[in-house]
Structure formats: C-alpha cells, structure tokens
Amino acid sequence: MIAINAIDQLAEPYDIAIVGAGPAGLAAAARAAELGLSVLLADENPAPGGQIYRAVTTTPVAKRDVLGEDYWKGGALVERLTKTTASYAPGCTVWSVAPDEEGGFELGLSLGGRARLISAGQIILATGAQERPFPIPGWTLPGVMTAGAAQIALKSSGLVPSGRTVIAGCGPLLYLLAGQLAAAGADIVAVLDTTPRRNWLSALPALPDFLRSPYLAKGLKLMAAARGKLSFRTGVTALAAQGADKVTGVTVTRGGKTETIACDALLLHHGVIPGINLSNAAGCAQHFDTVQHCWTPTVDDWFASSIPGIAIAGDGAGIGGAESAALRGEIAALDAVRRLGHLTEGQRDSHAAPARAELARSLRGRRFLDLLYRPAETFLAPPANETIICRCEEVTAGQIRDTASRLGVTGPNQMKAFLRCGMGPCQGRLCGPTVVELIAQVHGVSPADTGYYRLRPPVKPITLAELAALPPSEAAVKAVVR
Amino acid sequence: MSGDARSADIIVIGGGIHGCSTALHCAMRGLSVILIEKDHAGRHASGVNAGGVRQLARHVAEIPLSNASMALWHRIADLVDDDCGFTCDGQVLVAEDDEDLGNCRTRVDDLTLRGFHHEELIDATELRRLVPAVSDACPGGVVSRRDGAAIPLRATQAFKRKAASLGADIREGVRVTRVVRDGANWRVETGEGAFLAPRIVNAAGAWADRIAADLGEPVPLDVIAPMLMITAAMPAFIKPVVILRKRKLSFKQFANGTVLIGGGYLGRAIRDENRTVLDWSKLATNAKTVWDLFPIMRGAPITRAWAGIEARMPDDLPVFGPSAKHEGVFHQFGFSAHGFQLGPGAGAVMAEIIATGSSNVPIDGLQISRFTHH
16 A cells, blocks of 8 residues: 655556545455556545544554444455555545546545645545434534534544533434443433334334344344443434533423433434535436435446446445445446456456345345434424524524525525525535425425535635645646647 | 416526516516526526626626616615625726736726716725735726625526516426427427417527527527635625736625635536536636735635536627517527626616617627628
C-alpha cells in the first residue's frame, strides 16, 4: 500500500478511484489492486474503517468485548489492503465527481488544506450510510446528539457521555450501542424504544427468512446483553428534549401517559440511510426505497449507477450492513476492472460467484429488520410546528407545512427558494428526508412523488483560498500542449 | 389552476420569469392564457441565476426594456403580492485600474448623450464608501443606485401564482412537442394532447430554438451553463452587488451573510437531460478574482456551486417581439445570461404588443429578423 500524505503525492490518472475506506471501499480497493490496476482509495477520516470499523487500527478501547467481536473483523480488511499496491489517502475529502468529456472522470479532492483535480477511469463510491434525521422538539440543545456520534467518540477516543444518559429511537444499532456504551461504563438511565407495535404486522411475512439468517443469533445476543442490564421502555409515541441552555430531561409519551426523565445526555437513533450526497451531486439516478423508506441510488446487479463508470458499493446504495458492504465492494471492483478491459465477462462472473453467494446469505433477514424498525409517521414528519427541521438555516416543521400548502410548493428544490432549508453547509443531510415527508404529507402524495434535493458540489465545503490556488488539472495542461 | 379548456387567446410556451410575466400581464389585460412548462416554473435559468436586478452596464438596445422593468421591480409586491426578496442596495462596477476607469467615464458620457442617467461615475472615495472591503488598488467605478437583487425562483413562482390567480391556466410538467398552423389558430402539441390559440409566445429559453425552427425561423441559439457558487455566512461587509469589466465577476452578499460569486464562467450544459457539469478550473479563476479583490473572503468556505441552462444569442441580445414570418407568433427568449431583471417589464411590453399591436417602449435591434433575414 502506498500512503498518500500530501496532495502532490497523488500520481494520476488512476484506473479506479474509490471514495470511502469503510468495508466496501477497503474491499473494492484491495480487489482491484490485486488484479493489477492502479487504485486510489480516498477517505476523509484519519484512519481506515469507515463508521462501522472506525479507528479499528488506532482505537484506545483495549478491552475487545466492549465493542464486540464483529468490530474487530475490520482489521482483516485493512490488513488485506496493506498488502496491495493501492494508494490510500487518509484525511482526503472528495468534494466533486463529474464525468469528463473523454469517458473518464474528474475528481476534486482536498488534503491538508490544498485542493486538486485529478482524473480516473472508473469511480466506486463507497460513502456508506448516515443516521436518519430524528427531529424532535429540543433536538438542537447541547447534550442531545445522535447515537452514532456517541459511538464515534467511543471508538475513536474511548469516550462515553458523562452523567445520566438516555438513548431513544429504534433499530438494531440502538441495542448495539446501548450495550457498547453500558460496557464502556456509561450511566444509561433509560432506553426508550419507539418501534411502532403495528410494524410487527407488516414485518411478519419476512420473519421466516430472518429466522434462518445470521441476524437472528446476533440480534438475540444484543437484546439479551442490553435488556438484561438496562431499563427498557417500549411503545414510545412522542419525545421532546427539555432544557434551556442544555438538555436537562426528556419528555416521553407511552400509552397515552407522559412523563419526564431527567438526563444530562440524550442519544437519538432512528436507523441509518444511504449517504447520497456525492452520488446525487454527480448526477446518479436515485429512487425512493419503500422498504427501507429512504432515497437510494439506483444500481444494477454489479452496483453500477445510471452513469456508466460510476459504481456505488456498500450501504451508500442501500443498507445491508458491514459484511454485505465488503462483498458489494468486491463485486463492484470486479465489474470496474472488466469495464477497463482487464477481465472478460466470464472471468468477472466466476471471480464474483463466491462473493455473490455470501452476499445473498448476508442480506437474508434484512427485510424483516427494515420493516420492523421503520420509524413511525409521527417521527418521520414531526407534528409539533416548532420542531426545527433544517438546523443549518433554522427552519421549522410549521414553516415547511405552511409554505407547502399556502404557496403550493410541491417539491424540496422549490422549498429552498422560500425557506432556504437544505441550503446550509450540510446540504440537506439533516433535513432532506424530513422536508420531503412534510411536503408529501401536506399534498397527500408519496415521498417518491415529492422528489429529493438536487445536490451540488462541493459536497463538503472547500475554502475560497483552496479553490483559488487550484492547480490546472493534468487534462487541462495536456490540452494546452496539444 | 388547470381547467379542461384546450384553447385560449394566448398560449405561452415556457414557464421562466419571462413566460410567467407575459402570462400575468396578458391575464391582467383580460386575455385568456394557457402557459405550458415542461418542468416546473423557474426550473432552469430563471430559478438558479444570481438574482441580479441590474440596469448597470447593459447594452443600449436593452436599456428601454430594462428601465420599464426596473419601475416594476420597485413596486414588485404590489404587482405579484410577494416582495420576491427584492432589495435595493445598488450595483457597482469596480474599475481595477486607471485605464478601466477611463473606459467607465466614456461609457457614462455616452449614456448621458443618449438621455440615460441611471449610471453614475464614482471616484475612489465614493467607491470606498459604498464598498469598504474593496482592494485599495481600485480607483473608482460606476454605480447604478436603483439596482439590487431578488430571489430568482421565488420571484418566478410569484409571477406564476399571480397569473394563475387571475385565471391563467398554468400547465407544469407538460412538454411541447410541435407547433403547427391550424386554420386561424396555432396548434401546440404536447405530451398531454394539443392546445389551440390564435397567438403564441415562444418563451422557451434554452429550448426556444426548437420552437422557432418548427415555425420556420431557425436561430443560432447557443445553449450555455453559466456557473455560480456560494459561501457559508460571512460577517456583513458589503451591501451593493459588485461587478467588474475587465475580468468576469459578479459578487453579492445576502442579508444572511452568504456570498454569491458568479460572473458568467461556463460549465457544460446537457439540455436533453436537464443537467450541467461544472468546470472547476474556471471556477478556480473566478475564486482567484475574489481572492485579489476582497482579501476578507480568502478563508470563506464554498458550500455549493451550480449552473443553470440558458440560451445565448451570438450578439448577446435577446430575441424579442413579433415573428418576422407569421401572424400571431411572438418571440421572447435568448436573454443571454442577463434576462432576470428584464422579466417583469418584458412581460408587460409583450402583453401590450400582443393586445394593442405596439408599445411605446422601443425594442429596436431585438427582433428575430436580425437572424432570419439573410
């Protein structure tokens, strides 16, 4: 592996550029490099692993059972990559991916405060998942954060929230995190489960597959570990964070009764959804996945997007978990290598066969989890008008509903012009799904018919100085020489 | 407001600010209007431009139309029941050196001789008063004090809503496939059937050449994608919009602190896919100009860049007025990246021409005949 520590060390053009060093990106980079292609793996974190295996090579958490045995599997993926000739650029943000006029791609990257444009023949986006926004009244108070954020602090720095901690929401990761934080010494005073009871009805037909899946054993173990020690409250139908300058408690409604639990930290989690900002900004088609209830880039069996030459591997193209992400990375890499003419279709297919078999196994049971842990309507489209939806621009649910109905705004892109929601630095990561739900609700249509933000590069901000100092791309220099 | 009527006095093709404004002004004159838009109102150039409401530095052929429009911008809320985010803090053309300032002087003198007084030469002191953050090297410039800026999509949709409230039938998501003569009428064929009217307005922006070609009036329209970028909120440091003459720059800080940077650098337009591809090397040049002129901006984070799909004519002037070939056909397109300010006034003048056959606002030099009579 070639470590890239400064932007001028990039030796373009690369055959394949891969964005994101989680399981999908690590596997894709390793596979393509093993087949002899020049590969760049760019990742904005300081160490490989993505979110699920965050800091797997550097974490200060020494007791292995705190993070659980699955976490440490990430080490093998990193180990495999280090044995290849792939270039790996940590701390490197890819802020733009766009097709060039010669069938390849131009990437805009920043590393160490300097930006550069490079070219690559094929692109694999492995940008993973993000937590589904979970807007409740008071969620912008200090002391309220996502469960995933708390997990980042635990993995990368060995930190747990101080004081009385409440965890609220639903989804398998909620139990995992509750267990990890408890094992690391957090004072968890309550776990508030928002899973709607009627979800069991819709999930039931998918139960047989789940019972034969690897999820079952893992899930039971997680539940047993968490439930045994922690105070679980199910059937939660409303939540509000209380406090003036910071969170001091959470108001919980269950079975028609409301109580307030005092706390110093409130961790919210409503499952994960694909992080679509880069693929959307690159122009890849996307659709609304009604089972996972989120916007998802549209990909084929080889995880190729609607733009020939851009593949999307891992949870960025639909949530499947770490194991499936690595397999999808592997498969996407094989197709990229085939597109570059280094494998025939037959070779690609036979290389991919074992991974495909594994993939089917790893995804079995997923549907049951997606249907069971689908957040309730009341959390997807918050009823309280004062709830802030767009945190960057401080736009409330009431403003969005009012503008949708009074001005006849039918989609999120038009909403931007009236309320500026989605126009802040996060580019809709924290408001997009909710804005869509609210507009859809007002007009009585589906999120699919409402559409999603058209996102724009740079998908992560770069400074004016960085852009002003952007050296001409190799392609531009060659064009002048010609 | 979509009824079932398939015919009207006027069919407007295109729901940009021009089409919506013409529809509104026709409706205000009591004419029945159907407006047909393939996406939604303001989806392209009208909704994603820099929002400059500028008389400054316009070609003399456009100035009468621009003046008519400016009068409407200053009472925009009365016209469309929405202030469209219009603010009036002037626009300033900054001269970068003495030679540049000399050219500014020549321009202002020329306008004065023609009877136009909206542009005013300013010295270094007045420039510093208007734009305190500008680099010390700049010796003066030109100001147009009644200029300002508005929010493009909001403005375009306000025109659409007001037109609809006066009875205009707005059909969004309907694509025109062909325009043909049908007796005394024009038949506008769409993905959702045909519409009939004795008069049609071609306000189809970057797609207007296809309508014109259908009508036997082909025009050399270039499809362009002017790029813009915006920063995160910065401390308030500038009120007027700033433009340059020698280098390309248009620069504006909004009330919320974000700074919009443009100037007409072009990306790649893929009009059949409603898509654009940015050219970062050119945006880098754009950023370097700001870096030179406004040192305060050097650390500003750029949060988004985009481009709109727009029509440009070879002489950078719009095609505006009656067809050179057919009764009942009117053209209103090709605004060449500076049509937003003209929208309200151009719609009023167009409606007047349609309703009365003429207008006191001169449109000499803008007719389609300059391309079709060779």
